[in-house]
Amino acid sequence: MFTLLSRRSLKCFQLTALNNRTFTESFSKSRGNVYAVENLTQRGLLKVQGVDVHNFLQGLITNDIRHLESMNSIYTLFLNVKGRVMCDTIIYKTREENVLLIECDSSYIHLLQKHLKLYRVRRKIDIDVADDKLKVWVFYRPIDELDFSQGKVSYAKDIVSPETLGLYSHRDDVIICRDPRVAALGYRVVAPVDEIVRDTFAKELGGGSLYDGFLNYRVHRYVLGIGEGICDLPPGVSFPLEANSDYLHGVSFHKGCYIGQELTARTHHTGVVRKRLMPVFFRSKPEIEIPSDAPIQLLDSSKKSVGKLRAVEGKVGLGLLRVTEAIAAKNITVMGIIGETCKPQWWPQEAPKDRLAVSREA
CATH class of the missing domain: 3.30.1360.120 (Probable tRNA modification gtpase trme; domain 1)
Structure with missing residues (x-):
């Protein structure tokens, strides 16, 4: 080496x-x-x-x-x-x-x-x-x-x-x-x-x-x-x-075949990726243990699910969110815990630019 x-x-x-x-x-x-x-x-x-x-x-x-x-x-x-x-x-x-x-x-x-x-x-x-x-x-x-x-x-x-x-x-x-x-x-x-x-x-x-x-x-x-x-x-x-x-520069759409390529290439060429990993921020460290795949919901009367939480570390989590709905939302909650998230700034320009704002309550 x-x-x-x-x-x-x-x-x-x-x-x-x-x-x-x-x-x-x-x-x-x-x-x-x-x-x-x-x-x-x-x-x-x-x-x-x-x-x-x-x-x-x-x-x-x-x-x-x-x-x-x-x-x-x-x-x-x-x-x-x-x-x-x-x-x-x-x-x-x-x-x-x-x-x-x-x-x-x-x-x-x-x-x-x-x-x-x-x-x-x-x-x-x-x-x-x-x-x-x-x-x-x-x-x-x-x-x-x-x-x-x-x-x-x-x-x-x-x-x-x-x-x-x-x-x-x-x-x-x-x-x-x-x-x-x-x-x-x-x-x-x-x-x-x-x-x-x-x-x-x-x-x-x-x-x-x-x-x-x-x-x-x-x-x-x-x-x-x-x-x-x-x-x-x-x-x-x-x-x-x-x-x-x-x-993240982890997929080539120009190389030859590889295991699992067909679905990946088809999804890319259709241009539709409805869900992506995004950060989820909590105002304070959650006092309860949040299980993996806990639903992320809109903080409104509908309480509609917009994704799942993958993991939490301290006051920050990682969630798989439906991009369009998440960006349009104003508030989200995970097991009653209110936080906020935003589109990662390293995403390319063609990615949705609207910020997903999530209100925080004391």
Whole structure:
């Protein structure tokens, strides 16, 4: 493996202190220059190698594996024959010829390995779990504030890149690359299990000044309206375009056939994706446990359901909402808890522009 440093700029975010304590630590020289580094223990890695590894994966993933000729990593999904998501992944290229790393939910990694072996047939391809040798970290600038009154998320104006820090420039066993989905997700770092990436970043960033809070990457993703893992994308339930994979550069509509392609391509070409993942914001952390798939309803006399809640972390949740109705709505509620949501700002311009406003009550 080798060091990969993206030359793309990272549009950054900041986040006010959260009450929930996580493994994430942030480092800064000032209150306005905050970074977070977190070991993503819920993500695992498969090492796939062989002379035909690229052609093999090309017929199984939604993205085009040939993008790795010019990119360090790609975001992609594995689908079942019915066109539903099995798992979301990030595929990394390495310095070794015909050797790739596949990152996915750690609880699904053995099922993905089994899936790959099923379609390997007689190809000379090795598929091994690499969790005992490698682990995944994330380096990002958290979100600063949510302007609930106007339904806007504040973007930090400054730009950061690991290149300016010279991190791991001397190492061939560490991969650093910009998240291939959205710049605000920061950088992925794949390192040996005994490497404490957090300490390295703390030293390089001047770590004498620690941020007075603990930041959570899952909250960061939910504020952006981005799902990841089997909790947010239940296997065999989710459709790729409902998970915004087309907006996240995770689907190619120009490559050849792959498992689950027919339904995905037909949905795309009809131009109708009625439901998509969107963030759901609560005024305070819910005091009751909200189950997965809890209905999201309009806060009016009709109490009409406009979607389902996938998960909650602190005061932020992720919901699968009917886009047209959600944007037209003024209020929503989840099990009596009132919150608000907005169209993610990273969605393309052709996406609906009207904000879904949700009133909050004390």
